[in-house]
Amino acid sequence: MKLREIQELLDAVVLAGENHLNDEVLCGFGSDLMSDVLCYANDDAILLTGLTNRQVLNTAEMANMRCVIFVRNKKPSDELIRMAVEMDMLIMSTRLILFECCGILYQHGLAGANKR
Amino acid sequence: MTYELKFDVERGDFETAGLASRKIKKTLQQLGINNKTIRQVSIAGYEGEMNLAIHSDGGYISLMVLDGELVLVIEDTGPGIPDIALAMQEGYSTAGDEVREMGFGAGMGLPNMRNNSDAFEINSEPGVGTRIEMHFNTKT
Ligand SMILES: Nc1ncnc2c1ncn2[C@@H]1O[C@H](COP(=O)(O)OP(=O)(O)OP(=O)(O)O)[C@@H](O)[C@H]1O
Ligand SMILES: [Mg+2]
Numbered sequence: 307m308k309l310r311e312i313q314e315l316l317d318a319v320v321l322a323g324e325n326h327l328n329d330e331v332l333c334g335f336g337s338d339l340m341s342d343v344l345c346y347a348n349d350d351a352i353l354l355t356g357l358t359n360r361q362v363l364n365t366a367e368m369a370n371m372r373c374v375i376f377v378r379n380k381k382p383s384d385e386l387i388r389m390a391v392e393m394d395m396l397i398m399s400t401r402l403i404l405f406e407c408c409g410i411l412y413q414h415g416l417a418g419a420n421k422r
Numbered sequence: 423m424t425y426e427l428k429f430d431v432e433r434g435d436f437e438t439a440g441l442a443s444r445k446i447k448k449t450l451q452q453l454g455i456n457n458k459t460i461r462q463v464s465i466a467g468y469e470g471e472m473n474l475a476i477h478s479d480g481g482y483i484s485l486m487v488l489d490g491e492l493v494l495v496i497e498d499t500g501p502g503i504p505d506i507a508l509a510m511q512e513g514y515s516t517a518g519d520e521v522r523e524m525g526f527g528a529g530m531g532l533p534n535m536r537n538n539s540d541a542f543e544i545n546s547e548p549g550v551g552t553r554i555e556m557h558f559n560t561k562t
Contacts, residue, residue, distance in 0.1 A: 361526070
């Protein structure tokens with residue numbers, strides 16, 4: 307699925323990394339526990355989370371994730387947005403809750419990024 | 423030895439924690455190491471770096487690039503781990519609330535480091551420190 311399609315489905319606002327909207331992703335992982343993202347997530351996934359600290363972006367980068375979507379209308383700080391620009395990572399924010407995001411994307415064919 | 427990188431990591435510094443692992447990842451990409459190995463080193467290194475910032479009194483993370491393998495060493499100067507077998511169990515964690523609010527402290531880091539490396543060795547002595555050495559094959 308193209309990241310642009312994900313952005314449209316979730317009615318998300320792009321905060322950084324707009325140049326990646328035409329990239330393709332295969333799967334998604336929704337969690338507020340970065341420890342588990344590092345253990346269970348596959349490559350080329352998107353991360354949906356309600357956390358907005360720096361370690362979320364570091365985790366996504368280390369796990370080869372392509373995009374971070376902040377759910378429940380969580381807005382990262384300007385500093386975090388600058389960090390995403392520097393990392394060349396697409397980040398977005400949506401009003402929807404995690405459950406709604408996962409349901410919509412799954413229904414449209416995005417698989418779970420489950421490594422185990 | 424062909425190449426070595428070393429980064430100090432301070433206790434409780436969650437602003438800069440992660441920088442060392444990001445630099446290591448960039449270096450491995452520049453060296454043309456295969457993607458699977460880069461991911462394994464990145465994840466294991468980042469787990470180790472976070473453990474230094476969260477649990478240790480401070481330490482370093484180092485990467486050695488050798489012929490056919492990468493060696494990652496993560497070492498600190500305390501407080502050490504009293505029961506290594508317990509610490510290696512998935513789900514065991516002594517992390518506090520601040521760490522959990524950041525999304526860490528699930529007790530998954532050490533087992534994840536072992537799972538991502540081809541060889542894993544941990545030594546620790548209370549009052550002295552902890553040393554973890556991981557090897558990753560790069561021959562294909
Ligand atoms: N460098 C260290 N110095 C002292 N204690 C440590 C160190 N690394 C790990 N530990 C101890 O081992 C436990 C397990 O570590 P592990 O990395 O598996 O989980 P965690 O850091 O608590 O949570 P997670 O890694 O899932 O965020 C820690 O909670 C801590 O008690
Ligand atoms: Mg840990």
